[in-house]
Amino acid sequence: MSFLIDRITLENFRNHRSLEVGPLGGTTVVLGPNGAGKTNVLEAIDLVVSGRSFRNARLEDIVTWGEHRACVTMRGLRDSTEVVIQERFDVDGDRRLSVDGLERKRRSEALHGAHTVVFRPDDLELVKGPADARRDALDALGSRLSEVYAHTRREYHKVVRHRNVLLREWKASSADLEVWTLQAIVLGARLLVHRRRLVARLFSNIRESHSRLSDGQELTVEYHDRCGLGITDPAVELTVEEAREALASEFAARSEDERRRATTVVGPHRDDIVLLLDGREARRFASQGQQRSIALAWRIGEVGTIEDVSGERPILLLDDVMSELDESRRNALQTCMSEAAQTILTTTDLSHVRATRGDAVVVELG
Amino acid sequence: MSLYAPAIARLIEEFQRLPGIGPKSAQRLAFFILRSDEESARRLAEAIVEVKRSVKLCSQCYNLAEGELCEICASEKRDRSVLCVVEEPRDVVAIERSGGFSGLYHVLQGAISPMDGIGPEQLKMRELVERVASGEIREVIVATNPNVEGETTALYIARLLRPLGVRVTRIASGLPVGGDLEYADEVTLSRALEGRRDIGE
Numbered sequence: 001m002s003f004l005i006d007r008i009t010l011e012n013f014r015n016h017r018s019l020e021v022g023p024l025g026g027t028t029v030v031l032g033p034n035g036a037g038k039t040n041v042l043e044a045i046d047l048v049v050s051g052r053s054f055r056n057a058r059l060e061d062i063v064t065w066g067e068h069r070a071c072v073t074m075r076g077l078r079d080s081t082e083v084v085i086q087e088r089f090d091v092d093g094d095r096r097l098s099v100d101g102l103e104r105k106r107r108s109e110a111l112h113g114a115h116t117v118v119f120r121p122d123d124l125e126l127v128k129g130p131a132d133a134r135r136d137a138l139d140a141l142g143s144r145l146s147e148v149y150a151h152t153r154r155e156y157h158k159v160v161r162h163r164n165v166l167l168r169e170w171k172a173s174s175a176d177l178e179v180w181t182l183q184a185i186v187l188g189a190r191l192l193v194h195r196r197r198l199v200a201r202l203f204s205n206i207r208e209s210h211s212r213l214s215d216g217q218e219l220t221v222e223y224h225d226r227c228g229l230g231i232t233d234p235a236v237e238l239t240v241e242e243a244r245e246a247l248a249s250e251f252a253a254r255s256e257d258e259r260r261r262a263t264t265v266v267g268p269h270r271d272d273i274v275l276l277l278d279g280r281e282a283r284r285f286a287s288q289g290q291q292r293s294i295a296l297a298w299r300i301g302e303v304g305t306i307e308d309v310s311g312e313r314p315i316l317l318l319d320d321v322m323s324e325l326d327e328s329r330r331n332a333l334q335t336c337m338s339e340a341a342q343t344i345l346t347t348t349d350l351s352h353v354r355a356t357r358g359d360a361v362v363v364e365l366g
Numbered sequence: 367m368s369l370y371a372p373a374i375a376r377l378i379e380e381f382q383r384l385p386g387i388g389p390k391s392a393q394r395l396a397f398f399i400l401r402s403d404e405e406s407a408r409r410l411a412e413a414i415v416e417v418k419r420s421v422k423l424c425s426q427c428y429n430l431a432e433g434e435l436c437e438i439c440a441s442e443k444r445d446r447s448v449l450c451v452v453e454e455p456r457d458v459v460a461i462e463r464s465g466g467f468s469g470l471y472h473v474l475q476g477a478i479s480p481m482d483g484i485g486p487e488q489l490k491m492r493e494l495v496e497r498v499a500s501g502e503i504r505e506v507i508v509a510t511n512p513n514v515e516g517e518t519t520a521l522y523i524a525r526l527l528r529p530l531g532v533r534v535t536r537i538a539s540g541l542p543v544g545g546d547l548e549y550a551d552e553v554t555l556s557r558a559l560e561g562r563r564d565i566g567e
Contacts, residue, residue, distance in 0.1 A: 068390060092388040158514045165480040176485060179478075179521040183514065 002078075002313060002341045003114040005045065009073040012064040014040040022075075025361035027337060029353055030346045036366025038346035042317040044072045045344065046116050048087045048097070049315065050144055051107045054118045059089050067091075078112065085111065108147065115144055115306045115314040119321045119333070123295040127282050131272035138273065141302055142198045145309050149194050156187040160264050168262045181251055188267045189243035192227055199223055199234040199273060201308065206294075206301030213293040213332050217278050226270040228253070289326075296329055300336045318345035322352040374400060426497075428473040428490045430455045438462075438471060445469045447504045451494065451523060453477050453511055461509060469507075472497065477515040478522060486522060494523070498530055505533040508565065524565040536565045 007022030015037040021030070030038045043062075047053050053062070063070040070089045077083070087097045097104050104110035125133040143150035163180045166172035203221045210219045222232040227243065228250025250266045251258075258265045275282040275294060282294055306314045316337060322330060322345065337343045347353050350362070370378065374396055381392035399407055423429070424436035431437075438444060438458070448469030452458055458471050474489045486492075498506060508523050510516035524534045 091390060092386075155514045159518075162480045162514070162518075170480060170485070172480075172485075175525075179518050179525070180480075182521060183518050187514075 003076055003083075003111065003315070004078075004342055005074050005076040005315070005344075007075040008041065008044065009071075009075075010041070010044055011071040011073075012067040013044055013070045013072060014062060014064060016040060017064060019365075021363050023361070024342070024344065024363075025359055027343045027360040028345070029350070029360050029362045030344065030365060031348075031350060031362055032346075032365035033348060038365055039319050041365075042118070042319055042344060042346060045074070045315070046118055046317055047089075048072050048074060048085060049111060049114050049116045052140070054120065054317075059093050059095060060091050062089055063091050113310045113312050115310060115312060116317055117299055117302045117306065117314045118317045118319065119296075119299050120319045121321060121324055123299060123321075124291060125295075126298050127275060127286070127291040127294045129283075131270075134273040134275075135269075135271065137298070138195060138198060138202070141202065141305065142194060145198075145306065146194075149198075152187060152190045152194060156184070156191045156267075157269065159183045159187055160267065160269050163264045164262075167258065167264065184264065184267055185244055185247045185251065188227065188247050188269075189240050192225065192229070192243045192247075192268045192271070193238050193240050195268060195271070196223055196234045196236075196238060198305075202301055202305045203234065205304035205308070206297050209300040209304070209332065209336075210294060210297035213297055213329060214290070217290070219282075219294060219297070220276045220279070222274045222276065224272045224274055225268065226250075226266055227268060228266070232274075292324070293329060296325070296333065300332065303336055303340065313339065313341040316340045316343040316345075318343065320346050320348070322347060323349070423473075423475075427471045428475060428493070429458050429471055443468070446502050448507065449498070449503050449505070450507045450509050452509050453516065453519075457509065457511075467507075474510070474519070477510055477519040479515045489519075491523075491526070495526055495530075498527055498532055503532060505535065507535050507537060509537045520565055534565055 005022075005024055007020065007024070009021075010016040010019045013019075015035075019037075019041075021028075021041060030041055032038050043053050043055060043057070047062070068091055071086065072089075073084065073086045075082070075084050083100060085097070085099055087095060089095045097107060097110060099110050126137055139149075139153050143153055159180060163177070163184060166177055166180060170176070199221065206221075207219055221234065223234040224232060228246040229238070229243065231238070247266065254266050277286045277290060277294070280286075282291060286294065303314055303316070306312065318333075318337075321333070325333065345353065353360070377396045377399065378389075378392045381387050381395050382389060384392075387395070399410070420432055421430050422432070424431035424439055425434055426439045427436060429436040429438065431439075433440075445468050448467075449472055450461060450467055450469055451472045451474060452461065453474055453476055455473055458473060461467050461471075472490065472494050474491065474494070476484055476489050478484060478486060478489070497503065506523070506527055508520040510519045510523075520536050524536075527534050
């Protein structure tokens with residue numbers, strides 16, 4: 001099954017009081033000057049399909065200033081049947097998704113597992129940035145693909161925040177802390193196992209797309225955990241019990257350290273995913289161009305992983321990325337686009353996207 | 367600062383203190399009341415004052431009660447050897463509606479949540495230990511919500527009560543994971559009660 005968006009209507013969505021875009025094609029170019037609100041259109045699609053905004057925006061920021069409610073409506077085809085997907089966002093944080101007028105609670109169920117992959121200029125951070133950029137990207141992908149992953153991650157992070165309050169502000173007794181440590185071990189072990197599995201899976205795809213982008217350099221990945229495990233190869237399968245044992249002894253070993261630093265220093269929220277280009281850390285030693293290739297390979301790898309796991313081709317959202325890419329990278333991205341369910345991209349200048357599919361629909365904003 | 371007359375500004379401010387009410391909802395409510403007739407405004411105000419005056423917490427289980435003891439604690443028909451621990455009075459209502467439980471309750475008045483400034487001392491935890499230590503109770507079923515705070519509270523209770531030689535069980539999942547007990551339908555709830563298990567280490 002696939003979902004094809006034909007028309008998008010935005011009401012009170014950021015700068016768009018009322019905007020209708022469509023009909024869209026297999027490839028749609030949203031053209032307009034800076035500030036016309038092109039990215040907002042992509043954000044609206046991402047917000048409805050994946051449930052979250054790639055800008056990590058709060059709902060109150062999404063609603064046009066001075067209004068109570070924003071609304072995104074997407075009309076399209078699902079299995080060649082017409083469908084209307086609508087979501088309302090209230091300033092106070094309430095949001096309601098409906099499909100053909102019926103309110104739906106579970107997004108993944110309601111949308112039959114439609115997915116998005118977003119390409120942005122900031123993707124370079126995946127390679128250049130600190131560990132949390134990579135962790136967040138992985139966890140966001142995992143959360144999109146699996147409810148269990150999403151739930152485990154959410155609950156684990158809540159436990160860490162509670163624990164940090166106990167350590168920092170309450171100078172908690174060990175009896176009060178102990179139950180939270182147990183929860184951090186149970187949920188942390190689950191997250192670690194899930195995440196390592198995802199890294200292994202994603203990286204076989206990233207490596208493949210990278211080999212097409214580079215001149216024979218080899219990209220490898222290591223998983224550096226802070227869970228007392230010390231197994232850097234993510235392909236090594238780990239049981240939840242093993243992860244739990246590792247975490248439990250690491251928590252015991254680091255308890256004084258964690259008291260002194262008044263924060264939770266053990267656990268998957270501090271892990272790093274280290275990318276190596278020909279055996280040297282890409283973050284520090286790769287050139288800007290090489291880093292750009294790795295970042296692009298990462299996102300293309302996500303597309304492949306989503307297909308592997310869900311059996312669905314994702315919708316690609318490209319936010320002004322073409323101008324940053326040279327000929328060979330642009331070609332790689334275009335190959336990826338030709339295999340996607342649908343692509344919507346933004347640009348300020350049509351010459352950046354000249355070579356895209358001939359059937360591209362151009363929509364002008366501003 | 368406020369552009370409204372002091373009386374209406376004050377009402378908006380009071381509404382804003384309520385859970386889930388933001389500035390805009392508070393405004394809407396305040397203007398609704400301003401437009402309604404005096405009689406309905408008086409009825410609302412009296413209902414608020416009355417609920418504070420007449421409804422107290424049961425001295426035994428801390429459920430809502432209009433007398434010294436709540437109806438459940440006062441009833442002769444309940445099994446006094448089984449205790450079900452819940453977070454809020456509304457959880458008692460949910461479990462009672464399922465009809466799957468005939469013991470007594472203990473309402474903690476919340477769950478352990480350091481981020482919200484709630485530790486065991488802010489809950490009816492000491493009272494729970496005293497109740498269990500006093501004898502009669504053989505089994506404690508922990509029916510806190512199946513979220514992180516509820517699970518942690520359950521663990522804490524298990525560790526506290528086990529040394530007293532009482533059986534401590536947790537209602538089985540079958541509850542929507544991550545959800546609040548309140549929203550569980552009655553069938554799932556009674557099934558969850560049947561399938562309760564001892565809380566793991």
